[in-house]
Amino acid sequence: MEWVRGETIGYGTFSTVSLATPSNIKGSGEYPSLMAVKSSNSYGGIANEKSVLDSLGDCPEIVRCFGEDQTVEKGEKLHNLLLEYASRGSLASQLKKLNGEGLPETTVRRHTGSVLRGLRRIHSKGFAHCDIKLENILLFGDGAVKIADFGLARELTASKEGVEIRGTPLYMAPESVNYNEYGAAADVWALGCAVVEMFSGETAWSVEEGSHFMSFLLRIGVGEELPRVPEELSEEGKDFLSKCFVKDPEKRWTVEMLLNHPFVAVDCEDDDYDQRDELCLKGKDKVSKSPRCPFGFPDWESMSSESEIQYQPLDSPVERFASLVSESIPNWSVSEGWVTVR
Numbered sequence: 001m002e003w004v005r006g007e008t009i010g011y012g013t014f015s016t017v018s019l020a021t022p023s024n025i026k027g028s029g030e031y032p033s034l035m036a037v038k039s040s041n042s043y044g045g046i047a048n049e050k051s052v053l054d055s056l057g058d059c060p061e062i063v064r065c066f067g068e069d070q071t072v073e074k075g076e077k078l079h080n081l082l083l084e085y086a087s088r089g090s091l092a093s094q095l096k097k098l099n100g101e102g103l104p105e106t107t108v109r110r111h112t113g114s115v116l117r118g119l120r121r122i123h124s125k126g127f128a129h130c131d132i133k134l135e136n137i138l139l140f141g142d143g144a145v146k147i148a149d150f151g152l153a154r155e156l157t158a159s160k161e162g163v164e165i166r167g168t169p170l171y172m173a174p175e176s177v178n179y180n181e182y183g184a185a186a187d188v189w190a191l192g193c194a195v196v197e198m199f200s201g202e203t204a205w206s207v208e209e210g211s212h213f214m215s216f217l218l219r220i221g222v223g224e225e226l227p228r229v230p231e232e233l234s235e236e237g238k239d240f241l242s243k244c245f246v247k248d249p250e251k252r253w254t255v256e257m258l259l260n261h262p263f264v265a266v267d268c269e270d271d272d273y274d275q276r277d278e279l280c281l282k283g284k285d286k287v288s289k290s291p292r293c294p295f296g297f298p299d300w301e302s303m304s305s306e307s308e309i310q311y312q313p314l315d316s317p318v319e320r321f322a323s324l325v326s327e328s329i330p331n332w333s334v335s336e337g338w339v340t341v342r
């Protein structure tokens, strides 16, 4: 399909997302008149995302892919992935418009149910998403909520050796920090963090400015502490989170179990949904920008490609942390200050 690039609508760590329209409307009946195109000068993430999306097939809770191609623009070779366009942006951008407030619980329940159904498809096809966060949950004009960004997704059978941080640390599960495990259970932990953020408008972990990265990893991996559960959340919501925030991945509830939890299994009245969502729609969308340098840790850039890492088996969490951290102090203030590490 021939297509024309439109305005930029989002930035990721390794890609730019723009609007795209088919250039020959007549001959493009199977494609929508407006799409999103994710473009990157590196092939790995785009290729992985395309291959995972192909394996997942059509699912109402997963962003659709219309194909991939390469272009040369301003002398630069770009790899492009054509995707369904989410006209209402990401949950992160929606939340930003609420100025620190969260979404009504009925809306959170509905969105959580959608993400769970998307995760059910991902896990049943033998993959883990590995980067569930509000930036990767997209909102559509018809009210649909879909999971996007499969650049980090990987097969559940993939090896877990070595030292690797995948995804966004604020959403990382204890077993990922400690043992490099990025399975279906780690997606459930990340979903719990996303639910807290959706409801409260604040990240599930509160981290003081100037805190050291290593101490944060220790809090997730070694300590007894769990992510914050908002006081104002209903008892059902608190119970739902208590099933997500179980340190032992074997004891954590699976997506299938959570789909039967009353927090999402019961259809809620959506009275307050429309009002608050309308308010969000009225705000003008701004292009979201992630910092280009992961965490403000200059030396973390060397971890951007798995193939470049010389893996050493490390047994203890402390050894692993020591190999992952630098001396620099990151900006902890908000989740958007974090970027995905590949």
Ligand SMILES: Nc1ncnc2c1ncn2[C@@H]1O[C@H](COP(=O)(O)OP(=O)(O)OP(=O)(O)O)[C@@H](O)[C@H]1O
Pocket: 009, 010, 011, 012, 013, 014, 015, 016, 017, 036, 038, 063, 083, 084, 085, 086, 087, 089, 090, 093, 135, 136, 138, 148, 149, 151, 288, 290, 339, 340
């Ligand atoms: N299909 C889409 N429709 C509308 N907006 C989109 C779409 N896909 C992505 N975006 C916007 O672009 C942003 C970046 O996209 P995406 O997360 O896929 O890129 P990325 O390079 O994989 O990001 P990162 O790896 O930093 O998480 C999203 O947070 C969202 O705001």
